[in-house]
Amino acid sequence: MRKALASLTLSFLLFFASVSASLAHCPLCTAGAGAGLVLSRWLGIDDSISGIWIAAFLGATAFWGAYALKKKIVPFQETLIYLAVFGLTIWSFYQFNLVNEHAGLIMGVPKLIFGMLSGGIVFYLTDILNKIIRKTRGKVLFPYQPIVFSLGGMLLLSLATFIFINYYI
Numbered sequence: 001m002r003k004a005l006a007s008l009t010l011s012f013l014l015f016f017a018s019v020s021a022s023l024a025h026c027p028l029c030t031a032g033a034g035a036g037l038v039l040s041r042w043l044g045i046d047d048s049i050s051g052i053w054i055a056a057f058l059g060a061t062a063f064w065g066a067y068a069l070k071k072k073i074v075p076f077q078e079t080l081i082y083l084a085v086f087g088l089t090i091w092s093f094y095q096f097n098l099v100n101e102h103a104g105l106i107m108g109v110p111k112l113i114f115g116m117l118s119g120g121i122v123f124y125l126t127d128i129l130n131k132i133i134r135k136t137r138g139k140v141l142f143p144y145q146p147i148v149f150s151l152g153g154m155l156l157l158s159l160a161t162f163i164f165i166n167y168y169i
Contacts, residue, residue, distance in 0.1 A: 027064070032151050040158075046165060047103050049158050051115020056154045058085050058116075059123035086120050106169065119157060126153040 037053035062085035066078040090113060093099050099110045106114040126149045134140055
């Protein structure tokens with residue numbers, strides 16, 4: 001069991017280390033969002049905050065997949081892929097009864113879905129902000145800017161949601 005786990009971990013590390021180009025949402029960003037999600041579930045954090053990290057993971061995966069398609073087939077292809085990933089994930093969560101409405105609602109929406117929607121919006125907006133900065137300046141402000149912007153946005157949204165839930169609801 002330990003050898004299998006060690007070889008699986010080594011395989012993932014080699015895979016992530018062998019990325020040839022630096023994309024806006026590389027495997028490192030996706031792994032960071034996934035780590036935040038695992039940590040939030042392991043610590044028993046509220047569904048709305050877990051939903052934010054699910055959104056970050058889905059967003060990074062959607063952008064990563066969109067950039068992997070080198071050929072642009074339809075206009076707004078990146079946005080359509082992003083929306084399709086979120087739509088299909090939310091649909092599958094409802095289909096397989098993964099949404100617990102008894103855990104509470106925020107503005108009439110289950111906490112997990114509220115977190116996914118708010119996290120998805122913030123993740124998309126931070127990606128747009130990152131692209132605007134790179135386009136106007138011709139370069140990034142500092143190394144790992146896309147990762148810092150994406151994960152920083154998710155951390156700030158998690159903190160804001162935590163404060164909102166615990167002090168205003």
